[in-house]
Amino acid sequence: xxxxxxxxxxxxxxxxxxxxxxxxxxxxxxxxxxxxxxxxxxxxxxxxxxxxxxxxxxxxxxxxxxxxxxxxxxxxxxxxxxxxxxxxxxxxxxxxxxxxxxxxxxxxxxxxxxxxxxxxxxxxxxxxxxxxxxxxxxxxxxxxxxxxxxxxxxxxxxxxxxxxxxxxxxxxxxxxxxxxxxxxxxxxxxxxxxxxxxxxxxxxxxxxxxxxxxxxxxxxxxxxxxxxxxxxxxxxxxxxxxxxxxxxxxxxxxxxxxxxxxxxxxxxxxxxxxxxxxxxxxxxxxxxxxxxxxxxxxxxxxxxxxxxxxxxxxxxx
Numbered sequence: 001x002x003x004x005x006x007x008x009x010x011x012x013x014x015x016x017x018x019x020x021x022x023x024x025x026x027x028x029x030x031x032x033x034x035x036x037x038x039x040x041x042x043x044x045x046x047x048x049x050x051x052x053x054x055x056x057x058x059x060x061x062x063x064x065x066x067x068x069x070x071x072x073x074x075x076x077x078x079x080x081x082x083x084x085x086x087x088x089x090x091x092x093x094x095x096x097x098x099x100x101x102x103x104x105x106x107x108x109x110x111x112x113x114x115x116x117x118x119x120x121x122x123x124x125x126x127x128x129x130x131x132x133x134x135x136x137x138x139x140x141x142x143x144x145x146x147x148x149x150x151x152x153x154x155x156x157x158x159x160x161x162x163x164x165x166x167x168x169x170x171x172x173x174x175x176x177x178x179x180x181x182x183x184x185x186x187x188x189x190x191x192x193x194x195x196x197x198x199x200x201x202x203x204x205x206x207x208x209x210x211x212x213x214x215x216x217x218x219x220x221x222x223x224x225x226x227x228x229x230x231x232x233x234x235x236x237x238x239x240x241x242x243x244x245x246x247x248x249x250x251x252x253x254x255x256x257x258x259x260x261x262x263x264x265x266x267x268x269x270x271x272x273x274x275x276x277x278x279x280x281x282x283x284x285x286x287x288x289x290x291x292x293x294x295x296x297x298x299x300x301x302x303x304x305x306x307x308x309x310x311x312x313x314x315x316x317x
Contacts, residue, residue: 033058033100034100035099035100035101035168035169035172035173036097036098036099036100036101036169036172036173036176037097037098037100038095038096038097038098038176038180039087039089039090039095039096039098040090040095040096041090041091041092041093041094041095043093044093044094044095044183044184044187045093046092046093046094046188046307046309047184047185047187047188047189047190047191047192047309047311047314048089048093048094048184048191048192048193048194048306048307048309049094049095049097049177049180049181049184049191049192049193049194050086050089050094050095050096050097050193050194050196050303051096051097051098051177051193051194051195051196051257052079052082052083052086052096052097052098052099052196053079053097053099053103053107053108053109053173053195053197053257054077054078054079054082054099054103054107054109054197054198055078055079055080055081055082055083055084055098055099055196056078056098056099056100056101056102056103056105057075057078057080057100057102058100058101058102058105059071059074059075059102059104059105060105063102063104063105066153066154066155066157067152067153067154068151068152068153068154069146069150069152072285072286073146073148073150074102074104074146074152075102075286076146076147076148076283076286077102077103077104077143077146077147078102078103078104078286079103079196079197079198080198080277080281080286081198081280081281081288081292082196082197082198082275083096083098083196084292084296085196085275085280085292085295085296085299086194086196086299086303087296088296088299088300088303089303092303092304092307093307094303094307095180097173097176097177097180099169099173101169103143104143104146104152105142105165105169106141106142106165106166106169106170107139107140107141107142107143108169108170108173108174108257109195109255109256109257110134110139110140110141110255110256111129111132111141111256112141112166112170112171112174113125113127113128113129113141113162113166114128114129114130114132114134114135114140114141115128115129115130115135115140115141115142115159115162116130116135116138116140116144117130118144119142119144119153119156119157120156120157120158120159120162121156121157121158122158122159123159124159125159137206138151138206139206141162141166141170142157142162142165142166145206147200147204147206147207148204148205149204149205149206177193177257177261178261181193181261181268185267185268188311188314189267189311189312189314189315189316190267190268190269190311190312190313190314190315190316191267191268191269191314192227192231192269192270192271192306192309192314193257193261193262193268193269193270193271194271194273194306195254195255195257195258195270195271195272195273196273197252197272197273197274197275198274198275198276198277198280198281199214199218199252199274199275199276199277200214200277200283201213201214201276201277201278201283202214203251207251208251209251212251214247214251214276215244215245215246215247215276216239216244216245216246216275216276216279217239217244217245217246217247217273217274217275217276218246218247218248218249218250218251218252218273218274219232219235219236219239219246219247219248219249219271219272219273219274220248220249220252220253220254220255220258220271220272220273220274221248221249221253221254221258221262221270221271221272222249222253222254222258222259222262223249223253225262225264226254226258226259226261226262226263226264226269226270226271227262227264227269227270227271228264228269228313228314230313231269231271231309231313231314232248232271234305234306234309235271235273235302235305235306236248238301238302238305238306239302242298242301242302244298252272252274254270254272255272257270257272258270258271258272264317265316265317266316267314267315267316269314275295275299279291279295280292280295280296
């Protein structure tokens with residue numbers, strides 16, 4: 001079931017860089033498809049929200065034409081099928097937000113304007129963040145490279161193209177996410193966002209752990225600042241009880257979403273979950289693997305455990 005949410009335009013103090021976007025009616029021209037949707041229960045009964053920002057599979061034709069990479073190499077940056085792995089969330093009373101646009105096209109787990117000036121033929125406005133560690137790695141809001149380190153584009157881009165993509169995809173995704181979080185916090189007194197991701201089984205050249213073989217699941221809570229430790233502890237216990245090898249905050253402590261929205265003192269907790277892709281897919285061909293149904297069943301068990309969280313644990317201090 002779709003949940004239609006009426007949300008206010010982003011406030012300047014929430015998304016200061018989106019204040020520079022001029023809504024000029026060209027969103028539909030950039031994204032004639034819906035940039036995201038919410039799979040919602042008939043009634044939200046728990047203080048949880050699930051989000052899958054990187055499992056989108058829409059690659060616009062002009063993007064493919066501008067890329068020097070074939071579609072499979074572009075898709076290796078996806079958190080492929082993660083929306084399917086967490087698909088049981090609505091059946092247990094929690095909404096699931098799904099991005100439809102590809103991560104390589106626009107990455108919603110970044111600031112609105114984290115851009116590498118070397119990618120553009122024209123000068124970037126002063127409000128663009130050109131110096132973050134993500135930009136330095138080539139993985140800004142508009143990525144320069146895929147996770148293998150290969151460059152995406154044949155030629156330089158223009159800033160207007162990036163701005164239109166961000167307006168069409170990034171802004172509605174975060175408007176919807178913020179609406180879900182605010183509605184959940186108002187209703188239950190607190191909110192837990194589970195930001196759902198997958199990771200390559202081996203650290204790549206753009207990662208902090210190149211060549212390192214990874215555990216099954218990494219939990220990121222920004223070292224306890226974005227989520228109540230009791231919640232992270234509970235999720236870790238449940239995963240280990242299902243015989244997953246689990247790490248915390250290494251190599252992923254949490255991205256923009258975790259850091260930006262995680263505010264336990266205000267009643268908003270965010271936990272990022274990264275699942276090793278070797279558990280459920282063929283990483284080379286980006287195809288579903290034999291392990292996907294079993295993994296989805298175990299993640300459903302985890303969801304059942306998480307929805308039992310005491311709302312008092314999530315309440316504002």
